[in-house]
Amino acid sequence: MTGILRTLVIAWKELLQLRRDRLTMAMMFMLPIVQLTLFGYAINTDVRHIPTVVYDQDGSAASRDLAHSLEATGFYDLVGHVSDYDEIQRSLRSSKARVALIIPPNYASDLVRGRTAHVQLVVDGSDPQVVASATNTAASMVTARSSTLLVTKLQRAGAGGVAMPIELEPNTWYNPDLRTAVFIVPGLVGVILTMTMVMLTAMALARERERGTLEQLIVSPVRKLGLVIGKIVPYVAIGYVQMSLILLVGWLIFDVPIRGSIGLLYGLASLFIAANLAIGLFFSTLARTQQQAMQMSFFFLLPNILLSGFMFPFEAMPRPAQILALGLPLTHFLRVVRGIVLKGSVFADLAPQLVAMAAILVALVLFASARFTKKLV
Amino acid sequence: MSAPAQTTAIVETEHLSRHFGSLVAVRDVSLSVQRGEIFGVLGPNGAGKSTTIRMLCGILDPTGGRGTVVGYDIARDAEKIKQRIGYMTQRFSLYEDLSVIENLRFYAGIYGVAWKKRKARVDAVLSSSGLEQRKDQLAGTLSGGWKQRVALACATIHEPPLLFLDEPTAGVDPVSRRDFWEQIHAIASQGTTVLLTTHYMDEAERCHRLSFIFRGTLLDVGTPDEIVARRHLQVAELEVERATDAAALLRTRPEVEEVAHYGHTLRVAVRGGADPERIVREVLEGGGVAVDSLRRSRVTVEDAFVAMVRAEAEAA
Ligand SMILES: Nc1ncnc2c1ncn2[C@@H]1O[C@H](COP(=O)(O)OP(=O)(O)OP(=O)(O)O)[C@@H](O)[C@H]1O
Ligand SMILES: [Mg+2]
16 A cells, blocks of 8 residues: 555656656657658658650650550659650759650551560669659559550450450558558557657656666665656656547548557557566666666667568568567557557457567566666666 | 674674675775764765665665664665665755655655655654745755755655765855754754764764774774774974974974964874974974964864874875
8 A cells, every 4th residue: 555655656756847847748749740740741652743754756646645644644744755865864864854765666557567566664763662663553554555455456356255364453451542641650659659658768767867866766665666667657648648649640630540449559559658668667777877868769769660660561571670570569569550540450350469569568577677676786 | 893782783784895896895894873873974085985875775785794774684674674764865866856845745755654644744844944935946946055954854754763864964054064963963862863974074073973984994983082082193283484394394203193284373283192292392493493382282083084094095
């Protein structure tokens, strides 16, 4: 009983201090909003409207038709016509265009005579993301066109019952318009929680150490567990507020729906938040000053952003990076939050993540509490 | 040196030691502090005073020896000790962004002062330290003397039978120090034991008993008078025209322990029970320096302290 009271006394003190620390408070609530806006608007992996020049050596109706259907895909913006290879080079170098379509002379007559027409697509490779999108789109457009031409030709030649042998109908679920924001916003919940939870806990204890008040705390009869819980409980509350803020703003501004159960999300988030607090606690046992605590937290953030699947797909990473990533709570929480928010996943879908996060949490708590003692040095 | 185990001892150590890597911060310290006394720990910077106190408070494990505080072993029962002591750290570690009363309530809370008694206790320490007017001021905006009062109030909020104060008067003006010492004596008169460290020799003389620590080793323990007597020093004060020359001459004599300037006055301490007035006359008349006035003076703890540190430094 006195133990619980003491824990509450510490939590209350922490809140009093937080209330007077306007800067930190402002940071904690501004950070999610600023990050959300930055990531939501600036990071846009949809490649569209690539400036394109056309070098039409044929000048026929058929060649003009090809150029137009390329533009009709929405991926290419025709920004001009050029009349030789030098001009193509100048356009790419000056970034006036990133793609050039070269239609050979005799394009129309080759089609009529049944010869293969060699259409060339020159792509600026300095941005790999553009290359992939540009070539894929053009290739599938041209393939579709060729097949149609072949089928028509066969039918005209009298082959009855000729149809396209195979046709793929792609059907994207959960984010049919492939909007980046829909993908980024739930991920941002995890990234921002990692950042603030780890940093705040590490800083909160490092501050006491730096100012000498930790010595006064550990000389008191407060239990170790009570001390730690009292120190971090206020930050758990802040974590939930941040999470709600991101989801709310994501819904209002970026139209990100929440398809699954909010209760399930908040429940599973508790494991994730607790794991990050344990990491912060561990950092605080290593850091002598607030600055060191801050540096460690930033250092920890980097692998989280790169490896967790927030920016790059987990499946595309090499094996060692994947193994490392599985040790990060964020990797599992991202699957939880994206699953619930975007796909409406239910508890049974997320059981593996629950187990993984619980295991990481237990390991971290054991590790951090072995390091954190009521002793100096 | 220390008395055999008595039931009245509230702090007792035997060969207490603490190493930090290859550095020996505290070496073989054996001492006992009696219930109700004001026990001073003196020693130069880095002597190991704070390290000793931290071990006694149970927040630093000894690397050798043993100790009991309020009847509990410092290595095994540190948490039981923590219920029964108050500790004021070397720099007054208050929460600077909390007000005076918030600091007091916080410490009352974590020391488990009963909810019903809390308000009465907070009011009591506020009034005994004269802090009522400033109770809503942020601790960080107080001056040094006031911070010290708040720190003492926090350390005594739960009425501990034993109080550790690590350099409680560092950086505090003489009037505040005097008030502070009156408060310490008031606390002790109610039966609380006080163990404190200080660098001020006038404060050392206000303690019931003293101990000297030098480079981690305990050199002497006793009442101020006992400690002074054991040094066998005699002191004279004189006024001369050419004080610097006179001091240089006096220092050539092997019996002279120490010559110190106080304004126009020179203070001369001699060893081994020699007569300081005779030595001063001999030396200065021989050197042709006229002595304006010469008188015997009381030997202070400071004289004893300097003599002890000098002797140890020379021996090392
Ligand atoms: N945590 C630590 N790690 C390493 N060395 C330490 C540690 N704490 C103290 N020391 C060393 O132990 C020695 C004794 O230090 P201590 O603080 O006990 O001295 P002190 O007598 O309190 O000095 P002061 O009068 O300056 O406060 C010093 O040399 C100090 O550098
Ligand atoms: Mg000290």
